[in-house]
Amino acid sequence: MDARDLIYMDNAATSWPKPQRVYDFMMEFYRNNGVNPGRSGFDAAISAGDLVEQTRARLNRFFHGDLPERTVFCHNATDGLNLVIHGLVSPGDHVISTCLDHNSVLRPLNVLARDGIIDVTWLEPDASGFIRPEDVRGALRENTSLVAVNHGSNVIGTVQDVAAIGGLLRDEPPLFLIDASQTAGVVPIDIRAMNVDLLVATGHKALMGPTGTGVICVREHVEIRPTRAGGTGVRSAYPYHLEEYPWRLEYGTGNLIGIAGLWAGQEWIEEQGGPAAIHAREMELAGALLGGIRDLDRVTTYCCDGLDDHLATFSLNVEGIEAMNVGIMLDVDHEIATRTGLQCAPKCHECIGTFGLHGTVRFSLGPFNTPQHIERAVEAVREIAR
Ligand SMILES: Cc1ncc(COP(=O)(O)O)c(C=O)c1O
Incomplete structure (x- = not known):
């Protein structure tokens, strides 16, 4: 099968396809300037360094960060979240996070808790899949150093009111970290207005970059201990890792071709009218898909009765058929790609009652889905549930 015949509804795993301009720019930039940025003084190295700094500044503006140098590149959200979590918490700390x-x-928090280093409180969502900001306030302790919240669920698609949580933490000591992996690029984010201290996002989902990219925005007042050390291309005689940003959190040669992809992704997002406009188009399709399947006999959908504060991502099960098998039928019989199972978010499945069912079938739409794809998906689920 030609991959282009695939109806791709797994954009929460990674967006695909990427906009043509992303492929073109990555190829062209890497072919002409694919040398080590920031290390040498010849023209191609200067161009490579300029692209890195311009992309950094652009992403900093995109998220309304304080200073461009405090927007740093990492390898993916997992890398960024580990750097931030391990660089912030200290023995004896309490951390609040969510089951979403x-x-x-x-896992980083579980490891620290298992080893007796920190204590973690996991907040459960309400029946509609939202974290109640007042629950965050209720869980605060004197030694709470960090509140970590997933902005958009990669299982049920609910988008948390991080501005409300940030607002109530404004005069409280803990730092507020959001994982914007599912929202960056489709939900407008202003970390200053939302009173977010740290944002981590992966680059390969709605930011439209390639895999192997991620970004961390660190507000001016936040200090993170470097937990790695190595080459930065700057002040090589200094025996330790540099304290200054961005090098404080960037180690070794960066992903230049990936950063070129992030730059082109930013161009494309702007050309589309920005995150809100992209989101509105995706939600129209999500509404049509849900409308076509949610009332089918034997089909259960989760936390998507209303689609306000929602991504174009949702989960379902078909009574009597394992999620994994529904996914195989969608793929083999209908050429529709979804993701089944626990989607790396086991606590979410405990909350929605699907852990014991081995998870759900997740549909996640992207900007290149069409009304025809939706018709085919509705028909496919109808046939499987019949
Ligand atoms: C909410 C959320 N956080 C973090 C990640 C991890 O992203 P990456 O695989 O790029 O590290 C994902 C990926 O699915 C995600 O959905």
Whole structure:
């Protein structure tokens, strides 16, 4: 089968296809300037360094960060979240996070808790899949150093009111970290207005970059301990890792071709009218898909009765058929790609009652889905549920 015949509804895993301009720019830039940025003084190295700094500044503006140098590149959200979590917490700290978080938050925190270093409170969502901001306030302790919240669920698609949570933490000591992996690029984010201290996002989903990219925005007042050390291309005689940003959190040669992809992704997002406009188009399709399947006999959908504060991502099960098998039928019989199972978010499945069912079938739409794709998906689910 030609991959282009595939109806791709797995954009929460990674967006695909990418906009043509992303492929073109990555190829062209890397072919002409694919040398080590920031290390040498010849023209191609200067161009490569300029692209890195311009992309950094652009992403900093995109998220309304304080200073461009405090927007740093990492390899993916997992890398960024580990750097931030391990660089912030200290023995004896208490951390608040949510049951909607991804394993890239759950696991680093679980390891620290298992080893007796920190204590973690996991907040459960309400029946509609939202974290109540007042629950965050209720869980605060004197030693709470960090509140980590998944902005958009990669299982049920609910988008948390991080501005409300940030607002109530404004005069409280803990730092507020959001995992914007599912929202960056489709939900407008202003970390200053939302009173977010740290944002981590992966680059290969709605930011439209390639895999192997991610970004961390660190507000001016936040200090993160470097937990790695190595080459930065700057002040090579200094025996330790540099304290200054961005090098404080960037180690070794960066992903230049990936950063070129992030630059082109920013161009494309702007050309489309920005995150809100992209989101509105995706939600129209999500509404049509849900409308076509939610009332089918034997089909259960989760936390998507209303689509306000929602991504174009949702989960379902078909009574009597394992999620994994529904996914195989969608793929083999209908050429529709979805993701089944626990989607790296086991606590979320415990909350929605699908852990024991081995998870759900997740549909996640992207900007290149069409009304025809939706018709085919509705028909496919109808046939499987019949
Ligand atoms: C909410 C959330 N956080 C973090 C991640 C991890 O992203 P990456 O695989 O790029 O590290 C994902 C990926 O699915 C995600 O959905």
